Amino acid sequence: MAFRFLKPFSTSLDWNGHAKRAEKTASRRDVEEENRSPRRREEDRSENDALQDTSDSSRREGETREEERPEPTEPTFVIDDNMAARFNSFLNILSPFSPLIPNGLNITPASIWMDWGGQNEFHGTDGVDRAWGLWGDDDIYLYDGNDVAYGGAGNDFILGMDGNDELYGGIGSDVMVGDVGNDTLDGGHGNDILLGGHGNDMFRGGEGDDRIEGGENFDVVHGDGGDDSIDGGNGNDLLWGDEGADTIIGGDGNDQVFGGIGNDLLQGGSGDDHMEGGGGADVMVGAQGNDYMNGGASNDRMDGGSGNDEMNGGTGDDQIEGDSGSDTIRGGDGNDELFGGLGNDYIQGGTGNDAIYGGTNEDGEIGDYMIGGTGFDVFYFETGDSGGTSGGPMDVIEDFVSGGDLLVFQDFAGATYLGEQDGFSNSPGAEVYFEQSQSDIYGAVTNIYVRDDNGLTADLSLTLIGHVDLTANDMFLF
Structure with a gap:
């Protein structure tokens, strides 16, 4: 060597x-040289001169040979x-x-580099590189190969480039880019920026408020401590916010997103996403695709976006909106506000005093199917939501309790309550009545019909399962 x-x-x-x-x-x-006598030193010099003469050239039978030193x-x-x-x-x-x-x-062929302090720049080789930044603000470029870099203390920049690299930021606010390959990026302490690029990458933000972007393909991200901003990018990603108030965007693909502890913002993006809020008052937005959301603890807000979504509020006073699509909405524990939106939705209030809005139905025999659950529940309707003059699908309430729940009809101010009878009267003005009958689907039912002006046809109609003896106190019209 x-x-x-x-x-x-x-x-x-x-x-x-x-x-x-x-x-x-x-x-x-x-x-030893200082302790030798002058005579001895003179003899040594004579011997050395003689040896030098014989080493420079050798004579044997008239032939001279020169000793050459290698280059x-x-x-x-x-x-x-x-x-x-x-x-x-x-x-x-x-x-x-x-x-x-x-x-x-x-x-x-490779490099091992250690920076003992100051601000330095290291360029690796096409082989397997190992770099330790230790102290100072370092710039580390690893190039090809499966490389490992440790930023150490300081605000470092580390670029993995090609290969399956391992990048560790250490202490400080670091910027790390995996680029091509299946990379592992660990921010460590500090407010770091971690960019995956191409490949199936693994990220750990560490302590601090980190920004993490997965890039292409399948990425696994742990935000760890701090208020992190995470974007999974393209691909089916697995994203954890962990501690802190995190913002997590799944991006394209079928993503799994977990908020963890803290008040998080979770956005699925396109694709069929699975979102879990965890602890804290979380906000979840499904966007495109058939998404699943679970609020967990605290008071959460959810918007399913387009698609046929399933949303569970969990504990707390939640606000859930199905938006478009035929959605499944469960409020869980707490006093929840549940909005079906456009489509034929299934809405269950759970325990607590819930407000349930069925919304506008799509074509079909049944519109929105609603269950209030335990507690004093209020069901809201307006013109065009259910049944009506077009003969559209009627909303269904499974467990309405007279005197224990309330029906609210909007756009019918001053309507006259007719009680149980066969139809509207010939008198002008808004009216409401109910009739009890047998249904091929539900058995005993109570149908309610409401009109907002003259005529014999209803502008809104709905079905209560079971024979319910309604009173004027069970309805509020405005």
């Missing part, structure tokens, strides 16, 4: 003991003043950096 030192290598550093032994040997020779070769191992070690050919290292490098580690 050849060595080249770009600056005189300090003998204060013991390189397997060779440097210090050389220094001690030189010092011992100096002392220096390119070193295979270079150490500079920043303790950067570069390997230019295959070699076997016997633990010069022990315990950083295991004994007997075979290394192909």
Whole structure:
């Protein structure tokens, strides 16, 4: 193994003991030289001159042979003043950096670099690189190969480029880019920026308020501590906010998004996404696709967006809106506000005093199917929501309790309550009546019909399962 030192290598550093032994040997020779007598030193010089003459040329039977020294070769191992070690050919290292490098580690053309302080820049090779930033603000470029870089303390920039790289930021606000390959990025302490690029990448933000972008393909992200901003990008991603008030966007693909502890904003993007709010008052937006949302603890807000979504409020006083599509909405525990939106929705209030808005129906025999659950529940309707003059699908309430729940009809101010009868009267003005009958689908039912002006047809109609003896106190018209 050849060595080249770009600056005189300090003998204060013991390189397997060779440097210090050389220094001690030189010092011992100096002392011996001083202690020899003048006569002895003169004899030694004469002997050395004679040896020099015979070594420069040898004569044997009239033939002269000159000894040639070999030309220096390119070193295979270079150490500079920043303790950067570069390997230019295959070699076997016997633990010069022990315990950083295991004994007997075979290394192909590559680089090992350690920054002992200050602001430095390191460019790797096409082989397998190892870089330790230690202290200072470092710029590390790893190029090809499956490389490992440690930023250490300071605000570092690390670029993985090609290969399956491992990038560790350490302490400080670091910027790390995986680029091409299946990379692992760990921000450590500080407010870091982690960018995955192409490949199936794994991220851990660490402590601090981090920004993490997965990029292409399947990514796994843990925000850890701090208020993190996470964007999964394209692909089917697995995203955790963990602690803090996090903002998580699934992006394209069928993503799994978990808010964790804190008041989080979760946005699924396009695709069929699965979102769990966890602890905290979370906001979840489904956007496109058939999404699943679970609010968890606290008071959550959800918007399903387009698609046939399933949303569960969990504990707390939640606000859930199905938007477009035929959605399944469950309020869970607490006093919830549930909006079906456009489409034929299934809405269940759960425990608590809930407000349930069925919304506008689509074509079909049944419109919105609603269950209030336990508690004093209020069901809201307006013209065009259910049944009506077009003969559209009628909304159904499974468990309406007279005196325990309330029906609210909007756009019917001043309507006259007719009670149980067969139809509207010939008198002008808004009217409401109910009739009890048998249904092929539900058995015993109570149908309610409401008109907003003259005529014999209803502008709104709905069905209560069971024979319910309604009173005027069960309805509020405005």
